[in-house]
Amino acid sequence: MRTKKPEIHLGLEGIYMAETSICSVNGIEGKLYYRGYSIEELAKHSDFEEVCFLLLNGYLPKEKEFLSFKDALVKERDLDPEVLQVITDTAGKGLPMDVLRTAVSLSAIYDPDVKDNSKEANMRKSIRLISKISSIVAAIGRVRDGEEYVRPEKKLGHVENFLYMLNGEKPSESERRMLDIMFVLHAEHSSNASTFSTIVTGATLSDIYSAITSGIGTLKGPLHGGADEAALRMMRAIGKPENTVKYINDALAGKQRIMGFGHRVYKAYDPRARIIRGYLEELREHASPEVENLTAIALEAEKLMIKKLGKAKGIWPNVDFFSGPVYTHIGIPSSLFTPLFAASRVPGWCAHMLEYWENNRLIRPLEYYTGKTNVKYISMTKR
Ligand code: SDX
Secondary structure, eight states: OOOOOOOOOGGGTTOOOOOOSSEEEETTTTEEEETTEEHHHHHHHOOHHHHHHHHHHSSOOOHHHHHHHHHHHHHTOSOOHHHHHHHHHHTTTSOHHHHHHHHHHHHGGGOTTTTOOSHHHHHHHHHHHHHHHHHHHHHHHHHHTTOOOOOOOTTSOHHHHHHHHHHSSOOOHHHHHHHHHHHHHTSOOSSOHHHHHHHHHHTTTOOHHHHHHHHHHHHTSTTTTTHHHHHHHHHHHHOSGGGHHHHHHHHHHTTOOOTTBOOSSOSSOOHHHHHHHHHHHHHGGGSOHHHHHHHHHHHHHHHHHIIIIIHHHOOOBOTTTTHHHHHHHHTOOGGGHHHHHHHHHHHHHHHHHHHHHTTOOOOOOOOOOOSOOSOOOOOGGGO
């Protein structure tokens, strides 16, 4: 007997799934807070390691506990030989996000806590994942360029070590600081698609590696973490600032999505995009002609999109739009943009998983059935 059709929330739009004290996103005013601290304050005063501690523990560390937290991250940087071998065998062939997803999944097998799902073990595994996933992304970048794996350097900070492992040399202070801020800005964003899939997986009481592997697979999509690479591809396709208006108008007329714009929650300027845009303006004066050209195109596109769709449809730049020119300035190849997003987002994924497990409930929504009922089985010969 068909029940009355309930209200269907496609994409679970507007549905609250849990309470959280990790992150709040004000989509109307374009505001973002991690554990109550505004993203502007954290981008200005904090760094990625401190933000990881804040997200996982809920407060800013005192010096002594911060030093031991950073020490724990440093100890976990190097890769298991078996994981490194899989990266070496596949990074030249596979998509970077597929190699990352595979390497993270494999890493579970070599984790000493793999069978221990206690709170303490999950915190240790979170630290391992934060540390190792950045090393895996750097190793993927090296192998794709036909280079040897660079062992981590204990004395360097997290982001500085990432760039050292990626390029085989230490970064400049301005490159280090800029990428550190990009890691902070990408570290967490409430129940976005990849965090949701992380939680769905963990809510069955599966393990944190399975949960993070789900998150990586989800982040890959161009509607989510894949938009940063897609936005840069568009800027390169536009080629020159003077081509921007025609390109965007033609794309919109063809009902195409302009990557790096729009958001399920922000109906105002994404505060992270505003910060990244600010850095882009700052670095312009000493950028390469390529980055200067990309920046000019990005600013042209922003102006047009805000005029056409900003107030009218609440479609504004999001965190992915200006990231490409900044990463290009730092020398990050576009094939690593989304893996870098994943490496930055690990603390957010883990913090939500640890929090949800405190009050765990299996996630199992309903679907409204509109198919046939009581259909008679007919044998093959009579079909
Ligand atoms: C991230 O959720 C998070 O927190 C994610 C994230 C995080 O930190 O984890 O912030 C990171 O994923 C940012 C978003 C990156 N993705 C993109 O930049 C891809 C391009 N953006 C769109 O695909 C879109 O804006 C979404 C997917 C991000 C959000 O889409 P919604 O909420 O599902 O909105 P929708 O698809 O229903 O669109 C509503 C209308 C549609 O027009 P109509 O059919 O009503 O006429 O707005 C239009 C859409 O066509 N629209 C766009 C557009 N985004 C929406 N039109 C042109 N260009 C766009 N980018």
